[in-house]
Amino acid sequence: MKSIVIRGGQVVDATGTRRADVLVEDGRIAAVVEGGAADLAADVTLDAGGCVVAPGLVDLHTHLRQPGREEAETVETGARAAALGGFTCILAMPNTTPAIDSAGVAREVLELGRGAPCDVRTSAAITVGRAGTQLTPMAELAALGVRLFTDDGTGVQDARLMRHALEYARGLGVTLAQHCEDEVLSAGGAMHEGAWSSRLGVPGQPREAEEVMVLRDIALARMTGAAVHFQHLSTRRSIEMVAAAKAEGLPVTCEATPHHLTLTDACCAGYDPVFKVNPPLRTDDDVAAVRAGLAAGTVDCIATDHAPHAPEAKELPFDQAPPGMLGLETALALALTNLDLPIADVLALMSWRPAAIIGAHDAHGGPVAEGRPANLCVVDPAATWTVDPGALASRSRNTPYAGTTLTGRVRHTVLAGEAVVVDAEAQR
Amino acid sequence: MTGARRHLLGVADLSADEIEGLLTLTDSFVEVSRRRMPKVPALQGRTVTSLFYEDSTRTRLSFEQAAKRLSADTLSFSVSTSSVAKGESLRDTVETIEAMGVDAIVVRHRSAGVPHQIARWVSGSVVNAGDGWHEHPTQALLDCYTIREHLGGLGGRHVAIVGDINHSRVARSDVWAFTKLGAVVTLVAPPTLLPPSVEGWPVRVSHDLDAVLPTVDAVYLLRMQRERMAGSLVPSLREYTSCYGLTRRRVDLLGDKAIVMHPGPMNRGVEIAADVADLPRSVVVDQVRNGVAVRMAVLFDLLGSGRDLGGELDREGSR
Numbered sequence: 001m002k003s004i005v006i007r008g009g010q011v012v013d014a015t016g017t018r019r020a021d022v023l024v025e026d027g028r029i030a031a032v033v034e035g036g037a038a039d040l041a042a043d044v045t046l047d048a049g050g051c052v053v054a055p056g057l058v059d060l061h062t063h064l065r066q067p068g069r070e071e072a073e074t075v076e077t078g079a080r081a082a083a084l085g086g087f088t089c090i091l092a093m094p095n096t097t098p099a100i101d102s103a104g105v106a107r108e109v110l111e112l113g114r115g116a117p118c119d120v121r122t123s124a125a126i127t128v129g130r131a132g133t134q135l136t137p138m139a140e141l142a143a144l145g146v147r148l149f150t151d152d153g154t155g156v157q158d159a160r161l162m163r164h165a166l167e168y169a170r171g172l173g174v175t176l177a178q179h180c181e182d183e184v185l186s187a188g189g190a191m192h193e194g195a196w197s198s199r200l201g202v203p204g205q206p207r208e209a210e211e212v213m214v215l216r217d218i219a220l221a222r223m224t225g226a227a228v229h230f231q232h233l234s235t236r237r238s239i240e241m242v243a244a245a246k247a248e249g250l251p252v253t254c255e256a257t258p259h260h261l262t263l264t265d266a267c268c269a270g271y272d273p274v275f276k277v278n279p280p281l282r283t284d285d286d287v288a289a290v291r292a293g294l295a296a297g298t299v300d301c302i303a304t305d306h307a308p309h310a311p312e313a314k315e316l317p318f319d320q321a322p323p324g325m326l327g328l329e330t331a332l333a334l335a336l337t338n339l340d341l342p343i344a345d346v347l348a349l350m351s352w353r354p355a356a357i358i359g360a361h362d363a364h365g366g367p368v369a370e371g372r373p374a375n376l377c378v379v380d381p382a383a384t385w386t387v388d389p390g391a392l393a394s395r396s397r398n399t400p401y402a403g404t405t406l407t408g409r410v411r412h413t414v415l416a417g418e419a420v421v422v423d424a425e426a427q428r
Numbered sequence: 429m430t431g432a433r434r435h436l437l438g439v440a441d442l443s444a445d446e447i448e449g450l451l452t453l454t455d456s457f458v459e460v461s462r463r464r465m466p467k468v469p470a471l472q473g474r475t476v477t478s479l480f481y482e483d484s485t486r487t488r489l490s491f492e493q494a495a496k497r498l499s500a501d502t503l504s505f506s507v508s509t510s511s512v513a514k515g516e517s518l519r520d521t522v523e524t525i526e527a528m529g530v531d532a533i534v535v536r537h538r539s540a541g542v543p544h545q546i547a548r549w550v551s552g553s554v555v556n557a558g559d560g561w562h563e564h565p566t567q568a569l570l571d572c573y574t575i576r577e578h579l580g581g582l583g584g585r586h587v588a589i590v591g592d593i594n595h596s597r598v599a600r601s602d603v604w605a606f607t608k609l610g611a612v613v614t615l616v617a618p619p620t621l622l623p624p625s626v627e628g629w630p631v632r633v634s635h636d637l638d639a640v641l642p643t644v645d646a647v648y649l650l651r652m653q654r655e656r657m658a659g660s661l662v663p664s665l666r667e668y669t670s671c672y673g674l675t676r677r678r679v680d681l682l683g684d685k686a687i688v689m690h691p692g693p694m695n696r697g698v699e700i701a702a703d704v705a706d707l708p709r710s711v712v713v714d715q716v717r718n719g720v721a722v723r724m725a726v727l728f729d730l731l732g733s734g735r736d737l738g739g740e741l742d743r744e745g746s747r
Binding site: 193194195197198199200201202203204206270271272312315316317318319320 | 629
């Protein structure tokens, strides 16, 4: 394996910031020389001048679509998109076909991820077929390394089943994650219910469809003592409820997506299904509240909810098109461009905090220090670029940011000691 | 104003001047419609396709009649006998039609926004003939024309739109059209049938039809659909009629000159009593009649670019 020296950058991790050169050998960080060292020699030199060198990013919410929807994405193309976005670890969501609800399917996804340019881990469903009626073999899945269970794409509707799932999960030391949506309240809704849906004549789903399930699961976390991770929260009251639960000392965490931090329901005015997503884009007030939740520490991490869809699916009528948007290749730049946060805080939200939630901090998100696994990203925070859907590595093109100019670009990504992205180009 | 806009997707995008312009243009085509030979060569050589993904009688026939009276060629597309039944996508269908050389696509679809999507894919004109709950702009134009015909204009007039506002594309178009022309609009419905938010809508809202009727110049009744009961939006059609139906008793609350309107098809005995629908103050038949002239005006406005209307109207159409 070729040795690498990352020269000229500012190292930023959970321990702080310092000017240092980083030597990588045999998959690990061999040396971190503060102030830099001209005599560090390696097979490959990665220029990090003007850049931040940080632990690789970790995404808790990636739809890789394999098995079953390979026309939209594969583990390989999704992992490449992730690497280009600075991620060294992504967590596959289980709403594949078949669902990741058994050891067999989980093994298949992990096998597909072996050799990919990103560390592909998998979540698994809480219920068989994500049908909400029978628990998956969580112990068997946990033995394969699954740390997070979710029926993402739908929420667990049955409160009693959710209670038992939480109790069972507590015994295994795994975390349940919830896509919060009361399906009876949200039924038929294709966008956020409010002034825009009313005007556009599009059936809406109210905020309360999300909020009643957040409220319920906080109660169940209190009841069972089990950890709950709330996925892609999108409303002011959801954030307020999680803040109160945390203040009470309950074991809850939550994530927010880049799109819920940057876009609103007004984007749906032209009926372009590229802006259809679930939970739906909300209002300015909700966006402000989710952003404030990030700044206040209520929101633990930014997760992409990268959801590729083939072009023909996104050319269906708005109410029939599937929800979801691409996220991996734009997430970091969106956060750096739009959030009024220091880069160290953005990296915390996208690297070490999410790594801790899925127990990946042994390999990802840890300090840039001698002996640690070499999973790193090198980010040029001043570089500007314009999002071109045709230039994305994802198999799909459904980014809502086409033509948007962003500040901050991933220059290099190092995975287990290998430079998988060099000068913003995927190496394989 | 002819030729200024390529599509007619909604009334919300039109200015008051544009609406007035279309109504003035409609006057000319009303005159044509009264002729012994009600046909002009204004759109000779142009092709208009109607692409109806949802059942319709009056709108579809009205557009076809309008296109024919303008001497345009018409192609008609029926979902049940087309490749759509074989699973062809909306975009493929539209691109196939366009490849045959059409100048305008008149589209009706059950999903809001489909005309907007099609407009992004084609180089010709798109006319919205009703999209989901969103808009039905030619209905609003013919409603304005009919009100103008009977009441002399919209300015300062009070119109009550009664019934299932939330699920009504007619209401969403009429609100903009009536208010842009200066009318005061009151939406009358139980809260379950109002949009979740009317923030930014230039309307008043009432749940008391009896209180509103004495103050209106026109009462516009919307079709009440049986399926709304399944969604627990109203307890029963009987209760709906007792609260919001235009019964014979309620007609007596109207001023002498107030007119009664309905976009059709009517549920006699539900939102409108059978004998009320046939009263002289009911202008439902005028609405249908004016629909043809209004749609002639819309098609001529979009497709007649560069053609002199006066000259076209002086010539008789070929047989």
